[in-house]
Amino acid sequence: GNSVTQMEGPVTLSEEAFLTINCTYTATGYPSLFWYVQYPGEGLQLLLKATKADDKGSNKGFEATYRKETTSFHLEKGSVQVSDSAVYFCALRGSGGSNYKLTFGKGTLLTVNP
Amino acid sequence: AAGVIQSPRHLIKEKRETATLKCYPIPRHDTVYWYQQGPGQDPQFLISFYEKMQSDKGSIPDRFSAQQFSDYHSELNMSSLELGDSALYFCASSTSGRGGETQYFGPGTRLLVL
Numbered sequence: 389g390n391s392v393t394q395m396e397g398p399v400t401l402s403e404e405a406f407l408t409i410n411c412t413y414t415a416t417g418y419p420s421l422f423w424y425v426q427y428p429g430e431g432l433q434l435l436l437k438a439t440k441a442d443d444k445g446s447n448k449g450f451e452a453t454y455r456k457e458t459t460s461f462h463l464e465k466g467s468v469q470v471s472d473s474a475v476y477f478c479a480l481r482g483s484g485g486s487n488y489k490l491t492f493g494k495g496t497l498l499t500v501n502p
Numbered sequence: 503a504a505g506v507i508q509s510p511r512h513l514i515k516e517k518r519e520t521a522t523l524k525c526y527p528i529p530r531h532d533t534v535y536w537y538q539q540g541p542g543q544d545p546q547f548l549i550s551f552y553e554k555m556q557s558d559k560g561s562i563p564d565r566f567s568a569q570q571f572s573d574y575h576s577e578l579n580m581s582s583l584e585l586g587d588s589a590l591y592f593c594a595s596s597t598s599g600r601g602g603e604t605q606y607f608g609p610g611t612r613l614l615v616l
Binding site: 422424430431432433434437477481488489490491492493494495 | 533535537543544545546547550557558560592594596603604605606607608609610
């Protein structure tokens with residue numbers, strides 16, 4: 389079955405530091421990949437997505453590139469802000485048939501200090 | 503833009519009681535997904551519906567049932583509630599189709615079973 393392995397947290401950074409959260413996946417076919425963010429006490433918000441190999445998703449300074457050869461979708465941001473403090477989930481959506489449910493990684497808690 | 507609506511936002515029940523959670527998808531979205539997120543956990547897929555028919559089923563207990571109505575809203579019915587059912591329940595909606603369709607999440611219903 390599909391699975392997502394995500395970098396364990398928590399991650400604590402200072403403002404303006406560089407962020408990388410690693411995500412690798414196992415899936416058959418051609419999955420779509422997503423990063424969702426969950427702020428404290430809130431629901432899941434889509435951060436970015438990529439639907440095919442070599443696609444780069446980007447939003448709000450965050451980027452991730454769909455690498456089929458390494459089955460990875462690492463999240464990066466060049467300069468984090470205190471407001472980026474949240475839990476980040478990497479997720480995979482299967483392809484074909486009825487396999488459209490999202491499979492999530494365990495989530496990575498990011499704390500950015502001023 | 504309209505988002506996914508879930509009600510109620512918070513619910514407190516006693517053990518062995520029943521609960522009904524409601525989800526109103528984004529207009530023109532015909533597919534609904536339900537996820538359960540335990541404390542500090544990643545969201546787990548429960549069940550999904552497309553055009554009022556069940557399209558996929560995950561780790562949903564037999565005590566739970568769900569359906570999608572003609573106006574595409576969905577209800578998750580939970581009976582014989584247990585302490586372990588305390589969680590955040592998310593509904594997500596998407597358009598149908600093949601691959602890449604993004605699931606947009608509602609704010610969630612926080613269920614506490616005492």
